[in-house]
Amino acid sequence: MPQSRLRLADEAVNGQIDLHCHSTASDGILSPEALVSRAKSAGVTLLALTDHDTVAGYAQARDAAEKAGIFLLPGIELTARWGRQVVHVVGLNVDPESAAIGGAIAERGRLRDARALEIAARLEKRGFSGAMAGARQHAGEGVIGRPHFARWLVEAGYLPDEAKAFKRYLGAGKTGDVSVDWPDMGTTVASIHAAGGAAVLAHPLKYGLTRMRLQSLLGEFQEAGGDAVEVVCGQQNPVQTREILALLERVSASRSGGRALRASLGSDFHQPDQPWRELGSVHLPADVEPVWALWRG
Ligand code: AMP
Ligand code: MN
Ligand code: MN
Ligand code: MN
Numbered sequence: 094m095p096q097s098r099l100r101l102a103d104e105a106v107n108g109q110i111d112l113h114c115h116s117t118a119s120d121g122i123l124s125p126e127a128l129v130s131r132a133k134s135a136g137v138t139l140l141a142l143t144d145h146d147t148v149a150g151y152a153q154a155r156d157a158a159e160k161a162g163i164f165l166l167p168g169i170e171l172t173a174r175w176g177r178q179v180v181h182v183v184g185l186n187v188d189p190e191s192a193a194i195g196g197a198i199a200e201r202g203r204l205r206d207a208r209a210l211e212i213a214a215r216l217e218k219r220g221f222s223g224a225m226a227g228a229r230q231h232a233g234e235g236v237i238g239r240p241h242f243a244r245w246l247v248e249a250g251y252l253p254d255e256a257k258a259f260k261r262y263l264g265a266g267k268t269g270d271v272s273v274d275w276p277d278m279g280t281t282v283a284s285i286h287a288a289g290g291a292a293v294l295a296h297p298l299k300y301g302l303t304r305m306r307l308q309s310l311l312g313e314f315q316e317a318g319g320d321a322v323e324v325v326c327g328q329q330n331p332v333q334t335r336e337i338l339a340l341l342e343r344v345s346a347s348r349s350g351g352r353a354l355r356a357s358l359g360s361d362f363h364q365p366d367q368p369w370r371e372l373g374s375v376h377l378p379a380d381v382e383p384v385w386a387l388w389r390g
Pocket of ligand 2: 115120145240363
């Protein structure tokens with residue numbers, strides 16, 4: 094059985110809350126300690142570290158959070174598949190020691206390593222020699238991902254910035270967009286639950302879906318037992334936030350399966366020079382049921 098979930102005191106939820114960010118354990122630029130210290134400076138009182146497909150940064154972050162006096166939830170952003178669409182499911186307040194989370198991580202580690210070799214082979218064919226070694230160096234001890242290839246392409250002088258690297262070589266439909274049979278969304282929600290956590294559909298507007306498809310995604314996520322949706326992710330205009338809330342209302346009215354989805358939020362912070370996703374810069378509207386209510390009292 095997973096350990097019981099951490100409970101949250103009043104002080105945890107009375108300041109800035111940020112439930113989605115990355116460290117050097119995956120594709121973030123800051124170490125877990127530096128991340129926590131930056132969160133503290135930004136007035137964050139409740140933080141969840143949600144690295145891609147790993148909890149390796151949690152122990153360091155927890156020690157730093159204890160010293161800084163902020164509440165830290167163990168989290169993870171699991172890569173998953175909804176049909177052919179890749180989706181990200183954040184697990185919050187998971188037991189990082191649980192077999193369920195360990196299994197989910199190990200499976201994705203194998204898939205990521207194999208994908209990295211394929212991405213490197215394709216880049217090599219395009220004349221970018223040394224791609225594997227370069228990306229590995231950027232990943233360090235962390236879980237390897239496309240941003241590490243992007244950073245290497247920039248460092249090697251092939252491209253001016255990471256955004257261009259994605260646009261030309263790594264983004265959807267480009268040579269480095271290797272299709273992977275990630276565990277499906279339902280299995281992923283189940284793994285998070287088996288680890289004692291809450292399953293949150295990450296950044297619903299970032300998948301490039303039509304409103305109809307997005308509504309199906311939200312409905313199926315709810316039926317799969319999903320707990321919450323990121324109603325706010327990064328800097329987001331209020332119209333978008335209302336759109337997501339309207340879709341959630343339609344889903345809870347039309348679907349019988351599952352409980353109504355709660356609201357989560359996070360910056361999706363990766364690095365300091367991106368003010369549009371700075372730690373602690375996100376706010377939920379007042380009239381929603383926040384995911385952290387699950388762990389109060
Ligand atoms: P991966 O998990 O290895 O497939 O990489 C996905 C990560 O790449 C995301 O979490 C972002 O950090 C980053 N990313 C995705 N699309 C872009 C983009 N267009 N520009 C810059 N970074 C991106
Ligand atoms: Mn990322
Ligand atoms: Mn994501
Ligand atoms: Mn993320």
